[in-house]
Amino acid sequence: MKYQSPKLRQMLAAEYVLGTLRGAARRRFERLLKKDPALVKELRYWERRLAPLQRSFKPVVPREIVWAEIEQRIQAARVVALPVARSVTEDRGRLGFWRTLSAAASLAAVGLGYALWLQLQQAPQVIEQVRTVQVIQPMPYVAMLQPANVPAQWIVVVTPARRSLKVSAAGTYPHDLDTQSLQLWVLDDAGQPHPMGLMPEGSSADLPLPEMKMPQKPVIAVSVEPKGGSPTGLPTGPVVSTAPLLQL
Amino acid sequence: MARTEPADNLESLLRATAGGDALAFRRLYEASSPHLFGLLMRMLQRRDWAEEALQDCYIKIWQKADTYAPEKGQPLTWLMTVARYRALDLLRVRRPEVEMPEEEDAPPMTFADGAAEDPQLRAVEREGIRRLNDCMTGLAPEQRRSVLLAYYEGYTHQELAASLKAPLGTVKSWVRRGLQRLRECLEA
Numbered sequence: 001m002k003y004q005s006p007k008l009r010q011m012l013a014a015e016y017v018l019g020t021l022r023g024a025a026r027r028r029f030e031r032l033l034k035k036d037p038a039l040v041k042e043l044r045y046w047e048r049r050l051a052p053l054q055r056s057f058k059p060v061v062p063r064e065i066v067w068a069e070i071e072q073r074i075q076a077a078r079v080v081a082l083p084v085a086r087s088v089t090e091d092r093g094r095l096g097f098w099r100t101l102s103a104a105a106s107l108a109a110v111g112l113g114y115a116l117w118l119q120l121q122q123a124p125q126v127i128e129q130v131r132t133v134q135v136i137q138p139m140p141y142v143a144m145l146q147p148a149n150v151p152a153q154w155i156v157v158v159t160p161a162r163r164s165l166k167v168s169a170a171g172t173y174p175h176d177l178d179t180q181s182l183q184l185w186v187l188d189d190a191g192q193p194h195p196m197g198l199m200p201e202g203s204s205a206d207l208p209l210p211e212m213k214m215p216q217k218p219v220i221a222v223s224v225e226p227k228g229g230s231p232t233g234l235p236t237g238p239v240v241s242t243a244p245l246l247q248l
Numbered sequence: 249m250a251r252t253e254p255a256d257n258l259e260s261l262l263r264a265t266a267g268g269d270a271l272a273f274r275r276l277y278e279a280s281s282p283h284l285f286g287l288l289m290r291m292l293q294r295r296d297w298a299e300e301a302l303q304d305c306y307i308k309i310w311q312k313a314d315t316y317a318p319e320k321g322q323p324l325t326w327l328m329t330v331a332r333y334r335a336l337d338l339l340r341v342r343r344p345e346v347e348m349p350e351e352e353d354a355p356p357m358t359f360a361d362g363a364a365e366d367p368q369l370r371a372v373e374r375e376g377i378r379r380l381n382d383c384m385t386g387l388a389p390e391q392r393r394s395v396l397l398a399y400y401e402g403y404t405h406q407e408l409a410a411s412l413k414a415p416l417g418t419v420k421s422w423v424r425r426g427l428q429r430l431r432e433c434l435e436a
Contacts, residue, residue, distance in 0.1 A: 014427040052377040059282035
């Protein structure tokens with residue numbers, strides 16, 4: 001399409017704002033906007049001129065739960081979005097507000113994860129095995145990941161001494177199995193994510209443990225990635241859940 | 249329509265949000281979310297979709313508050329534009345068929361109702377409303393109807409054709425000519 005014709009550009013911007021520019025054409029227009037400041041001006045023109053129409057929408061107060069979910073999603077995104085190096089004094093205001101909520105959510109998740117882990121461990125064990133574990137093995141790390149509003153849970157058990165990382169899944173997280181994978185990450189103390197393999201499509205899996213020192217306060221996260229995992233080594237898709245990985 | 253916060257206040261809340269002030273963000277949400285939610289409920293017609301879209305909008309607002317600039321319009325205009333684009337994206341994926349709105353739920357075919365009595369409206373905004381109102385009145389009825397249905401319902405050309413019981417090509421040209429005339433009138 002000839003995007004240089006001024007008339008066509010005006011019309012594309014107008015139909016974009018109105019909403020009748022759809023599908024591939026809409027995506028193409030969005031890509032053009034990124035490198036075409038003159039087109040952005042056209043867009044702003046229509047946004048401002050049609051803005052008075054917005055005044056006819058009748059305000060509706062949303063339910064309280066919507067705000068709670070916004071808080072939760074911001075908290076989850078913040079954990080992963082931290083830059084590599086961050087001074088302690090930075091970001092205080094932003095952090096402080098979410099801290100209480102985060103602590104409560106983490107405690108709940110860890111408590112549940114621990115209870116589930118105990119259940120998993122206790123049933124098949126005999127006394128000798130328990131003694132062996134206590135004597136020569138440092139305790140494993142455990143975390144439970146539970147995305148909001150989705151009946152899926154993952155329990156992650158890391159035993160550094162045995163270089164073992166086990167994931168058990170309950171339920172399924174809805175994603176396109178043909179084009180997407182769920183990827184597990186561990187965040188180091190600076191908040192930098194390190195890839196830890198793909199979540200099992202079945203009920204459990206052993207994953208390779210990345211070659212890195214166990215962080216002081218490890219946090220794990222799951223994100224939706226292209227099939228086979230993130231091509232960049234960093235999360236590229238939405239983070240669906242995060243949880244602290246705690247030593248038992 | 250009553251605004252719960254004057255525009256100046258929204259602007260300072262947006263600025264504070266951009267600086268990472270979570271309490272300002274909460275106040276911004278309280279002051280603006282009913283407007284965004286009203287728009288989303290109207291366009292998406294389903295509470296669950298509207299609630300999810302509202303979350304998406306405020307995540308984006310939290311992350312992108314620093315990209316707000318006065319050239320993008322009044323603060324509430326910008327916030328509602330974020331919501332409108334989100335609704336259009338969701339409609340593209342989620343509404344395979346045309347659902348006709350109930351009669352009493354029909355889209356407002358007038359607009360800017362109550363604008364004249366709103367003391368918080370800036371003169372320049374009032375002028376913009378008057379201007380658009382005048383120019384809308386100058387459109388042919390089918391052009392006006394197409395433009396307003398697309399705006400308020402998020403209808404595609406195909407959905408407009410079904411709703412207005414007219415051929416697709418005809419509807420496309422109603423929209424195009426309507427927008428052209430609107431622009432000529434606004435420029436005049």
